Amino acid sequence: MKKIVSLLLCVLLTVSxxxxxxxxxxxxxxxxxxxxxxxxxxxxxxxxxxNEPWNAAYTDAIAAFEAENxxxxxxxxLFPYDEFEAKVxxxxxxxxxxxDIYELWGGWALDFTxxxxxxxxxxxFAAQIREETYAPTYGALMNEGKLYGVPLEFNIENGAMLVxxxxxxxNGLEVPVTWEELKTTAAAxxxxxxxxxxxxxxxxxxxxxxxxxxxxxxxxxGSNYLTEDGKFDVTTEEAKIAFDELAGMVTEDxxxxxxxxxxxxxxxxxxQLFAGRGMxxxxxxxxxxxxxxxxxxxxxxxxxxVAMPWYGEEHGFASETGWSLAVSASCKEQEAAMKFIxxxxxxxxxxxxxxxxxxxxxxxxxxxSAEYQEAMPxxxxxxxxxxxxxxxxxxxxxxxxxxxxxxxxxxCSGDYASVDEAMNDLNTKLNAIxx
Amino acid sequence: xKNKKFVWAVMLPAMLHILVFIIVPIGIGLxxxxxxxxxxxxxxxFIGLENFRKLFLDADFRLAMKNTLIFVLATVFLNIALSxxxxxxxxxxxxxxxxxxxxxxxxxxxxxxxxATSVVFSRSIFPTATGFLNMMLNRIGLPSVxxxxxxxxxxxxxxxxxxxxxxxxxxxxxxAGIDGIPAYVYEAADLDxxxxxxxxxxxxxxxxxxSFQFVIVQTLISHFQMFAQFSVLILxxxxxxxxxVLSRYIYKTAFEYxxxxxxxxxxxxxxxxxIILSFIEQKKHNVDWEY
Numbered sequence: 001m002k003k004i005v006s007l008l009l010c011v012l013l014t015v016s017x018x019x020x021x022x023x024x025x026x027x028x029x030x031x032x033x034x035x036x037x038x039x040x041x042x043x044x045x046x047x048x049x050x051n052e053p054w055n056a057a058y059t060d061a062i063a064a065f066e067a068e069n070x071x072x073x074x075x076x077x078l079f080p081y082d083e084f085e086a087k088v089x090x091x092x093x094x095x096x097x098x099x100d101i102y103e104l105w106g107g108w109a110l111d112f113t114x115x116x117x118x119x120x121x122x123x124x125f126a127a128q129i130r131e132e133t134y135a136p137t138y139g140a141l142m143n144e145g146k147l148y149g150v151p152l153e154f155n156i157e158n159g160a161m162l163v164x165x166x167x168x169x170x171n172g173l174e175v176p177v178t179w180e181e182l183k184t185t186a187a188a189x190x191x192x193x194x195x196x197x198x199x200x201x202x203x204x205x206x207x208x209x210x211x212x213x214x215x216x217x218x219x220x221x222g223s224n225y226l227t228e229d230g231k232f233d234v235t236t237e238e239a240k241i242a243f244d245e246l247a248g249m250v251t252e253d254x255x256x257x258x259x260x261x262x263x264x265x266x267x268x269x270x271x272q273l274f275a276g277r278g279m280x281x282x283x284x285x286x287x288x289x290x291x292x293x294x295x296x297x298x299x300x301x302x303x304x305x306v307a308m309p310w311y312g313e314e315h316g317f318a319s320e321t322g323w324s325l326a327v328s329a330s331c332k333e334q335e336a337a338m339k340f341i342x343x344x345x346x347x348x349x350x351x352x353x354x355x356x357x358x359x360x361x362x363x364x365x366x367x368x369s370a371e372y373q374e375a376m377p378x379x380x381x382x383x384x385x386x387x388x389x390x391x392x393x394x395x396x397x398x399x400x401x402x403x404x405x406x407x408x409x410x411x412c413s414g415d416y417a418s419v420d421e422a423m424n425d426l427n428t429k430l431n432a433i434x435x
Numbered sequence: 436x437k438n439k440k441f442v443w444a445v446m447l448p449a450m451l452h453i454l455v456f457i458i459v460p461i462g463i464g465l466x467x468x469x470x471x472x473x474x475x476x477x478x479x480x481f482i483g484l485e486n487f488r489k490l491f492l493d494a495d496f497r498l499a500m501k502n503t504l505i506f507v508l509a510t511v512f513l514n515i516a517l518s519x520x521x522x523x524x525x526x527x528x529x530x531x532x533x534x535x536x537x538x539x540x541x542x543x544x545x546x547x548x549x550x551a552t553s554v555v556f557s558r559s560i561f562p563t564a565t566g567f568l569n570m571m572l573n574r575i576g577l578p579s580v581x582x583x584x585x586x587x588x589x590x591x592x593x594x595x596x597x598x599x600x601x602x603x604x605x606x607x608x609x610x611a612g613i614d615g616i617p618a619y620v621y622e623a624a625d626l627d628x629x630x631x632x633x634x635x636x637x638x639x640x641x642x643x644x645x646s647f648q649f650v651i652v653q654t655l656i657s658h659f660q661m662f663a664q665f666s667v668l669i670l671x672x673x674x675x676x677x678x679x680v681l682s683r684y685i686y687k688t689a690f691e692y693x694x695x696x697x698x699x700x701x702x703x704x705x706x707x708x709x710i711i712l713s714f715i716e717q718k719k720h721n722v723d724w725e726y
Contacts, residue, residue: 051456084692089690090690092475093474093475094474111475111693114475115475115476117475183544183661194578195579196563196564196579197564214671252697258584258674259563259584261670261671262580262583262586262670262673262674263557263583263584263589263669263670263671263673263674264561264562264563264581264583264584264585265562265563265564265584266558266559266562266565267565277564386557396692398691399691399692402671405671406675406676407652409674409675410675413586413674413675413677
């Protein structure tokens with residue numbers, strides 16, 4: 001009897017252990033669309049990152065879509081941004097579980113498009129997207145002539161900056177129009193308490209802006225950071241001038257410090273501007289809502305969003321593919337998923353989404369439309385320059401940023417004897433990314 | 436004999452768990468380290484020891500290894516010294532309630548999620564301009580320190596945080612060990628005229644051998660694997676990778692660079708280091724007493 005009890009106990013524990021470990025197929029949020037059992041209804045899972053206005057826009061769009069398409073349901077699942085990238089990547093790597101429809105950062109798509117992890121858009125729809133949207137918005141979604149997603153926005157961190165109007169006025173300064181004015185205004189507005197900044201005149205040192213402006217300054221001098229065969233070349237005179245120009249604002253003009261890259265700050269640069277500790281900060285328009293909602297400031301009175309002066313004669317800049325939507329290649333109901341994607345791409349729906357999410361539209365017609373300009377007048381400075389953008393390139397932009405930023409911190413900290421040495425080192429490291 | 440079978444039956448689920456979730460993954464990790472393995476690619480070629488050869492040429496790996504060893508040696512030594520001292524001080528209280536209260540207070544940081552406390556430290560304690568630590572330093576006339584932005588200081592900040600978050604666990608373990616030492620041993624020492632320091636050195640320390648062994652091995656292993664503070668408390672591994680440790684490097688290589696083969700090779704090195712250190716520690720502290 002004891003033997004039987006022991007054996008039963010053992011079997012029970014083993015079974016419970018196996019059950020706890022899961023079967024590998026996440027049936028609750030997996031690719032296999034749920035069904036009502038009658039073979040009629042389809043439920044698709046969509047993953048997106050947590051962002052209140054964005055999530056509300058998705059929820060409303062889903063409700064409207066479901067009303068128009070009886071029998072198709074979209075279950076929206078949200079994740080904190082910091083976890084979201086890892087969730088998306090591991091589920092797509094695994095090929096099991098995960099979602100049917102993904103909200104995807106363009107740069108992440110580069111890892112998946114060559115491996116048939118995402119569904120290619122139908123040819124006619126892909127052609128329509130390429131015709132109607134700006135090239136940088138879908139660059140990372142392309143692979144061997146196929147398009148693997150729909151761009152939702154034009155991701156832009158160049159061309160405009162936040163200015164704290166109160167600090168400008170207190171110092172008797174005006175919004176700079178030329179690059180030289182930018183530098184003198186920044187120097188005039190910078191305030192120290194001993195070695196600690198009280199106000200940073202021009203805080204461009206953050207994870208995105210240093211790499212973007214480095215590339216942008218190269219392009220504005222009429223040069224390029226990529227060779228014709230797609231390799232990096234930052235050993236040119238233009239690249240050295242660009243790097244030195246940016247580093248000089250930290251080491252010589254001292255209008256900002258390296259805190260945005262090294263850490264040690266309680267707030268990000270643009271938040272410091274809203275808190276009255278920064279005068280000019282180049283960032284994307286997505287920061288505006290935070291100034292209004294979290295800091296209780298008024299756009300146009302307390303702060304403004306203005307055109308960033310150009311450095312050179314050529315008004316070019318590089319831009320990477322931003323937030324997009326893609327369908328998993330292992331989605332069992334790709335037709336229904338495509339239906340939803342195409343619905344979101346419709347002008348009216350996309351315009352509403354862009355406005356509610358404070359995004360620059362990926363579609364040219366929407367960016368230039370009167371409705372959009374009326375709803376988001378402060379984005380005009382950016383819409384005016386969108387045609388000057390070129391797609392940044394098909395490489396891991398996180399690694400590009402990490403490499404440029406590391407070299408920038410090292411150069412500003414005196415780790416390199418000269419800009420030539422820094423650029424040679426950077427060139428080697430950037431080309432290693434391509435391998 | 437029957438008793439033995441029952442023990443086996445009860446242990447079987449735990450052994451299965453260890454086999455499935457620990458031994459098999461280690462085996463798979465070892466196999467993957469011999470491949471140029473990208474989970475997205477259908478073409479994962481066998482490259483033998485190439486990933487291990489690459490380790491010797493990789494400056495980031497060497498830096499991560501150096502930072503890891505500095506971090507682990509400092510935190511383990513300081514953690515054990517502080518927790519032992521605190522446990523001894525707590526043991527001087529006669530009241531059980533008072534002892535429990537102090538143990539609970541010191542244990543509280545262990546309960547809080549490390550990700551959350553890392554955010555609190557990065558946003559409220561360590562910031563240069565507005566952080567609590569610098570406010571205290573300024574108040575006593577000392578200059579501000581760039582706790583998280585200075586490559587020479589960042590490891591000190593990480594050690595301070597780790598001690599705060601982790602010391603309570605060992606205080607509880609040492610307290611249990613000290614409480615377990617029979618009172619008559621101390622009474623005998625008193626009769627021999629031993630002072631407090633002598634009693635601590637000649638009675639408490641030797642009799643805590645088993646606790647010591649467990650605490651050292653367990654702290655070593657957990658500190659080699661620490662991740663949250665390196666991922667959340669500091670920004671992108673700190674200035675010039677001054678906060679890059681092996682656990683972060685494994686994550687970066689595997690999930691950001693998608694080079695799972697190389698990440699597995701780094702994991703194997705970390706695994707071997709932990710095994711060797713644990714083995715040496717066990718051999719060194721082979722004790723007969725159990726408190």
